[in-house]
Amino acid sequence: MGYQEDQKAVHFTNINILVKEALRHKCWIYNTATKSWYSPEEFMIKYEHSTYGQQWFADFKIMNPMAGLKAAEIQAQKLNEKKLAFQQRVFEYYQNKLK
Numbered sequence: 001m002g003y004q005e006d007q008k009a010v011h012f013t014n015i016n017i018l019v020k021e022a023l024r025h026k027c028w029i030y031n032t033a034t035k036s037w038y039s040p041e042e043f044m045i046k047y048e049h050s051t052y053g054q055q056w057f058a059d060f061k062i063m064n065p066m067a068g069l070k071a072a073e074i075q076a077q078k079l080n081e082k083k084l085a086f087q088q089r090v091f092e093y094y095q096n097k098l099k
Helices: 003-007 015-024 040-047 065-097
Strands: 028-031 036-038 060-063
Touching (some): 015 028, 015 040, 015 060, 028 040, 028 065, 060 065
Antiparallel strands (some): 028 060
């Protein structure tokens, strides 16, 4: 979605630049390693007094949070489908055991 594809070629080395870029594009910052989302302000508060190397920055992407919501909804639907299938198996198993 939008900025996400463009960001692939950008490598950040400064927290302030990363936050400013997220704000400029009206996006949030996503940590691919921990699968955590941060508003630009949350990210700045959490990391502004820290120093990190280039590898640490590689874990972060500027993304539209709506893409994250859409992905979470898809994951929730898939998980619910698995749960319902398992629930049905358990129900059928015990229903057949009681016969």
